[in-house]
Amino acid sequence: MGKADFLSPKAISNRIKSKGLQKLRWYCQMCQKQCRDENGFKCHCMSESHQRQLLLASESPHRFMDHFSNEFKRDFLELLRRRFGTKRVHNNIVYNEYISHREHIHMNATKWETLTDFTKWLGREGFCKVDETPKGWYVQYIDRDPETIRRQEELERKKKHELDDEERSARLIEEQVRKGREGKETEETPVFTELKRESEEEKVAFNLGASSSIAGPSKSSAVLSGGALKAAASVKRKEPPSSSDSRGERKKKSALEEIIEMEEKKKKKQQPVKTDYWLQPNIVVKIVTKRLGEKYHKKKGVVMEVQDRYGAVVKMIDSGDKLKLDQNHVETVIPAPGKRVLILNGLHRDTEAVLEGIDEKNFSATLTLDSGPQIGKRVDIAYEDFSKLA
Structure with a gap:
């Protein structure tokens, strides 16, 4: 009997049956063939092509x-x-x-x-x-598309710059307030001297005037106090040596304060301010972000290149993969004592040193400077301000 025509009911029925999903129990994955019923699957398993495919699979399953x-x-x-x-x-x-x-x-x-x-x-x-x-x-x-990662890093960098601008404006306001307070403190304050008589023969005169005839206890006391103040002023004018000495002492004191303030300002200028960026080439860092998955989490790599101060190209030590990361995604690595490190921030920035010991209570380490003008000097540096050299 010949094959059914294309538009015959039998051919249409066959196409409808083979179009959709069939039962998984009658599917052969090795041959990638779907059988319609149990009899068809049995005939397929007995076929030569299926047996040959099984022999191939048994050699390297x-x-x-x-x-x-x-x-x-x-x-x-x-x-x-x-x-x-x-x-x-x-x-x-x-x-x-x-x-x-x-x-x-x-x-x-x-x-x-x-x-x-x-x-x-x-x-x-x-x-x-x-x-x-x-x-x-x-x-x-x-x-993990590079374009998507780049867009996310740009958004994070913009947010970070906005926060930095807010911090700068807050620091500027605090500095202005501090300068204003210092200016008020340095203003001259009135100096009160004790009322003394140079000689016992000198008389103190109270000019009460015509107001003494006015009745009332409150007004008479006010007039007496006014007269006493005038007498004190007259006596004060008659004592030029004592007043000049007190002014001289006051001027000397203010000059001393100015010298102390100038020294403090010089010390502040000499001390380098820590920056918010610390990445340097040829240091070992540890990945702390979980966005890259468990494959790279807590793994170590070497900084090959620093980009825009806050980004870096890191080469993984284990796999050799190269990743572009932000400094918020990594942290410094503390080596064993005796290993060489690089100071990343503070007074001895960009100076190589040797790790001598670790102070776990103060979260710092003792380093011996191995380069620079102060070579051989021992300093205490915080954990986050140095990292192992590759």
Whole structure:
């Protein structure tokens, strides 16, 4: 009997049956053939092509399994990136959309037994952020596209510059307030001297005037006090030596204060102010951010190049990968005593030294300077101000 025509009911029925998804139990992953029923699957297993494919698979089973696993992982992540982006989504939703495609790779042919194992593996390898909830496992794709990372770094750098501008304006306001307070303190204050008589024969006159005839105890006391003040002023004018001595002492004191203030200002100028950037080439740093996944978290690398003071190109020591990171994503590395370090901030910036000991209570270390004009000098430097030399 010949083959059914293209528009015959039999041919249309066959096309409808083969169009959709079929049962997984009648699918052969090695031959990538879907059988319609049990009899068809049995006939396929007895065929010569299937037997030949099984012989090939038995020679190197791991190669075939790794190939199918890589294909499954690649298609799954591509669907997650294209369909959901970086949104947090349930793993079953992604998996159901993935298996709706007729030509998909079945999980039975991969090295993962269940979807939960595959989800945990994605989290361990750093492809996705995974978390377990009472409703099941959720996945979130980590976009490592260089253009996306560059945009995120630019946004973080802009935010940091805005914060720096706010801090500068706050410091400027504090400096102006401090200068204003210092100016008020240095203003001359009135000096009161004791009322003394140069000779016993000198008389003190109280000029009460005509106001003494006015009745009332309050006004008479006011007049007496006014007269006493005038007498004190007259006596004060008659004592030029004592008043001049007191003014001279006051001037000497203010000059001494000015000298002390000038010395303090000089010391402040000599002391270098710590900067908010510390990255230097040829130092060892440790990655502290979790955005790159568990593969790079807490791993060490060498700074190959510093970009825009706050960014650096870091080469990983273990894998040799090169990453572009911000200084907020890394921290300094403290080596064993006797190793060479580089001072990154403070008075001895850019000076090489040798680590002598660590003070855990004060979060600092004792270093012996190995370069510069003060070579051989011992200094105490905080943990964050030095790092191991590569």
